[in-house]
Amino acid sequence: MAEKDPILGGLEGKIGRTLAKKGRFFFEVADGNLPDVARHLFVTSGCRLSTATATETHRGLEVLYHFSHDATGRYYSPRVVMTDRDRPKMRSIAPIVKGAEWIEREMAELFGITFEGHPRPERLLTKDHPKTPDRPLRLRRTP
Amino acid sequence: MSQTVIPVGPFHPLLEEAEFFKIHVDGETVTGIDTDIGYMHRGHEFISERKTFTQSIFLVERICGICSTSHPLAFVHAVEDVDNIEIPVRAAYIRTLIGELERIHSHLLWLGLAGHFIGYDTLWMWAWKYREPVLEIFETITGNRNHYGMMRVGGVARDVPPEAVPALLETLGMIERKMAMIAKAAADDPVLRSRLKGVGVLSRQAAIDYCAVGPTARASGLAIDVRKDEPKDAYGLVDFKAIVLENGDVYDKLVVRVLETFESIKIVRQCLDKLKTAPGPILNDVKEVTAGEGIGRYEAPRGEVFHYVRTDGSNRPLRHKVRAPSYVNIPTCEASCMGIPLADALITLAAIDPCYCCTERAVHLVDARGVRIAPDLLQLSREKTERLRRDIHG
Numbered sequence: 001m002a003e004k005d006p007i008l009g010g011l012e013g014k015i016g017r018t019l020a021k022k023g024r025f026f027f028e029v030a031d032g033n034l035p036d037v038a039r040h041l042f043v044t045s046g047c048r049l050s051t052a053t054a055t056e057t058h059r060g061l062e063v064l065y066h067f068s069h070d071a072t073g074r075y076y077s078p079r080v081v082m083t084d085r086d087r088p089k090m091r092s093i094a095p096i097v098k099g100a101e102w103i104e105r106e107m108a109e110l111f112g113i114t115f116e117g118h119p120r121p122e123r124l125l126t127k128d129h130p131k132t133p134d135r136p137l138r139l140r141r142t143p
Numbered sequence: 144m145s146q147t148v149i150p151v152g153p154f155h156p157l158l159e160e161a162e163f164f165k166i167h168v169d170g171e172t173v174t175g176i177d178t179d180i181g182y183m184h185r186g187h188e189f190i191s192e193r194k195t196f197t198q199s200i201f202l203v204e205r206i207c208g209i210c211s212t213s214h215p216l217a218f219v220h221a222v223e224d225v226d227n228i229e230i231p232v233r234a235a236y237i238r239t240l241i242g243e244l245e246r247i248h249s250h251l252l253w254l255g256l257a258g259h260f261i262g263y264d265t266l267w268m269w270a271w272k273y274r275e276p277v278l279e280i281f282e283t284i285t286g287n288r289n290h291y292g293m294m295r296v297g298g299v300a301r302d303v304p305p306e307a308v309p310a311l312l313e314t315l316g317m318i319e320r321k322m323a324m325i326a327k328a329a330a331d332d333p334v335l336r337s338r339l340k341g342v343g344v345l346s347r348q349a350a351i352d353y354c355a356v357g358p359t360a361r362a363s364g365l366a367i368d369v370r371k372d373e374p375k376d377a378y379g380l381v382d383f384k385a386i387v388l389e390n391g392d393v394y395d396k397l398v399v400r401v402l403e404t405f406e407s408i409k410i411v412r413q414c415l416d417k418l419k420t421a422p423g424p425i426l427n428d429v430k431e432v433t434a435g436e437g438i439g440r441y442e443a444p445r446g447e448v449f450h451y452v453r454t455d456g457s458n459r460p461l462r463h464k465v466r467a468p469s470y471v472n473i474p475t476c477e478a479s480c481m482g483i484p485l486a487d488a489l490i491t492l493a494a495i496d497p498c499y500c501c502t503e504r505a506v507h508l509v510d511a512r513g514v515r516i517a518p519d520l521l522q523l524s525r526e527k528t529e530r531l532r533r534d535i536h537g
Contacts, residue, residue, distance in 0.1 A: 022227060023373070024438055048367070049354045050440070050449045051466035066438065066451065070366075073373030075438050099354030099471055125181030128163075138189065 007045045007069065007076060011037055015078070026064070029078040031090045037078050038093040041067045047076060049099045054107040056140060061088045061111060065100075082113070089114035112136035146174065149485070151492075151520070153182050162473075162497070166480070166488055173480045173488050178473055191463040196222055196296050196432065199460065203450070204290050206465065207498055209252060212245050213443030214450070214465070215294040220375060221439025221452040222296045222460075225432055230376070233421045234298035239377035240414040241285070241293050242441065243407040247318070248277040249444035250400040250407075253496045254325070257397060260490050261338055262525035266329065273321045276314050283307060298426030308415050315415070319408050326401050334532045339394035342483065343491030346391055349478040357446020358399045359472045359495045363391035369442035381413045391479075393494040400496075431456070443468055445496050469498045486527040489520055 008018070008025060014037055016028035029037050041047040047067035054063050060083040067076045082088040092115035094100045104115045105124035112135075115121065126132055152163030161182030167175035187206055191199045203214040216238060223230070230238075251274040258266025278288040284303055285291035293299050329335055345355070350363040360367055368385040370378045386402040388395040434456040440449050446468030453462040472495040480491050 019436075024224070024436075026436060048351075048356075050447065051451075051464065051470070053451050053462065053464040055453065055462045064451070066449065068372075068440075068447075070372045077438075097354070098352040099474070102470065102474060103466075125184050127179055127181070129181070 005074075007041070007047075007074075010040055010044070023072075023074045024077070025075065026077045026079060029080055031080055031082075034078065034080055034091050034093060035096060038065070038096050041076055041078075042093075042097045045069065046071070049097050050075075052100065052103045052107065054111045054113065054138075056111070056138075059083060060085055061113060063090065063107065063113065065093070087114070088112060089116060091116050092118035094118050094120075110136055110138040112139060149520075151488075152179065160498075164476075164492065166485070168485055171484050171486075173483050173485060176477050176480050176488075178476070180473075188463050188465055191465075192460055195458045196460070199463070200294055200296075201292060203465065204292065204294075206467065208289060209249050209498060210245060210443040210445065210448070211290050212241050212293065213441050213448045214467075216242060216376075217439045217441040217443075217448040217450040218452070218463075219294045219296050219439065220441060221437040221450040222432060222454075224437030224439055225435040225452060225454050226437075228297055228429055228432075229427065230298050231423045231425060231427060232377075233302075233418070233423045234425045234427075235377040235380070236414045236417050236421055237299045237303055237425065238294065239381065240303070240411055240418070241281075241291060241299075242376070243410045243414070244277055244280060246407045246444045247404050247411070248274050248281075249496075250404045251277070251322075253400060253444075253493075254397070257393075257490065257493060260493055260521070260524060261335075262528040263335065266325070269321075269325050269328075273318055273325070276318055280311055280314055283311065295426055296432070297429040298424070300426070302425050303415075303418050305419050308419050312412065312415055315408060315411060319405070322401075322404055322408070326405075329397070329401070333535050334528065336394065337531050337535065338528050339397060339490070340392060341390075342393045342487045343479045343494055344390065344392045345475055345479040347389075349475065350391065353475045353478065354471050355446070355475050356468050356471055357442070357444070358396055358403065359446065359475060361385065361387045362395040362399045364389045367447075369440050369447050373440070375441075377414060377417075380417075381410050383407075383410050393490055396494045432458070445469060445498055446472060467498065469495070473497055484527075485520070486523040489524050 014033040018027040047069045050066040050068045052063055052065045059081055062079055062081045064077050064079045080090050082090060092104055094104050095117055102124060104118055107113055108115055109123045109125055147168050149166045149168055151166055153161045163179035165177040166173055191202055194202055200215045203218045204211050206214045251270045255267040255270035282288050285293055345363045347364045350360045350365050366387045371385045383406045386399050388399055432454050434454055437452045440447050449466040451464040452460045455461045476492055480488055
């Protein structure tokens with residue numbers, strides 16, 4: 001199923017293990033390839049970014065972007081895994097997808113992930129907070 | 144260039160919820176807008192990971208008081224997506240019925256608020272008056288005016304008794320006639336038209352860039368509607384149109400919502416007709432949810448609600464991500480408010496029908512002397528309408 005999908009076809013060599021089920025594609029992407037994948041999905045294929053999910057797993061931290069292809073109702077979700085728990089960092093897709101600005105700021109704040117190249121790397125939820133939290137609030141393990 | 148920043152927040156003059164807009168102005172012209180959120184962060188995602196799937200439905204229902212069935216619906220879609228769980232056809236019609244009734248009452252609520260904002264209190268009173276019967280329908284069907292508690296993984300919790308249908312159809316007919324009256328009165332009014340036409344334009348390209356959803360995107364010419372793009376429940380079985388307009392201004396956003404209300408009435412009528420005869424159970428027994436990932440979404444009145452669930456085979460989610468439509472629609476104000484007069488800024492902010500408690504985060508304005516100026520901004524908006532009314536009617 002994964003090979004037949006025309007949008008994923010244009011990403012050959014840039015994506016890793018793909019999990020495909022009815023209208024949903026979850027695939028792993030190396031951090032270096034993320035801007036190319038985001039450009040292909042958003043600019044070339046006309047997908048819309050719904051949101052992104054950061055999760056703490058046994059492998060480290062992972063960020064899953066959810067691109068919706070509205071013409072077909074399909075979802076393409078590139079997953080970036082960061083194994084360095086102490087200093088998780090990855091490239092930002094906000095310069096390509098403006099709609100990713102808020103969610104990347106939120107993930108940076110709650111999970112302590114540094115998004116390199118983000119146009120406005122500020123806190124989203126506690127920007128003017130009288131007592132700024134001293135650690136990422138969603139992390140169970142303190143980095 | 145000297146610049147003044149007008150703080151609109153964190154308590155909004157109209158919407159009575161917490162959100163902080165810093166409006167940068169040069170004289171009367173808006174030159175930038177900076178949004179601060181976080182006043183209503185309640186940690187739903189974190190709590191949900193400690194609740195069972197059924198308990199989470201009641202939790203996500205309380206994310207928003209207006210679209211209180213959109214979140215549970217998107218959540219159950221996400222859980223059902225993990226295992227491709229099917230639902231009975233009668234349950235599909237009931238889900239669609241509840242979802243569309245909610246759209247009617249939500250659009251009427253917005254129409255009333257928009258009217259109040261620009262100084263049209265008659266519109267506000269009409270819209271809210273005829274929103275009441277919709278809530279009464281909800282009470283008849285679900286037992287509650289809000290927070291219906293109807294959704295379950297695998298179906299719905301309560302049935303709609305066939306004998307209740309004729310009375311519901313009668314009330315629906317009344318709402319449709321009154322809605323037509325309101326729509327005609329609004330469409331025929333030259334003041335309303337000149338007050339809202341060309342105000343706060345969101346271009347098609349900006350809607351794409353900001354990943355806007357719902358009526359905000361559809362008024363800017365983007366044909367995106369989850370009900371059409373990925374028809375779940377009974378949306379594949381009923382006849383309706385997705386309303387798409389081109390101009391992207393506040394007037395088009397209003398027209399999209401009014402026309403959508405009529406489409407919703409059409410869908411509700413079809414669902415009620417089917418419910419007279421559709422056979423079968425309303426809930427499939429779901430014994431377990433296997434380990435996996437699921438994406439669920441629903442076209443809420445404000446746009447796409449997105450839920451992502453990761454499961455590990457237990458009875459609770461390992462990770463639950465919620466994204467409400469206002470989270471992507473509020474940043475579009477940066478584009479639509481640019482260069483407009485301050486008197487138009489409030490209605491432009493309100494035109495996306497923002498739901499701060501969804502986004503998770505409105506405004507008392509305080510000037511340098513500590514005087515509340517929120518009512519002044521509202522006054523500014525109302526005075527502009529009054530000026531237009533005098534110009535047109537003499």
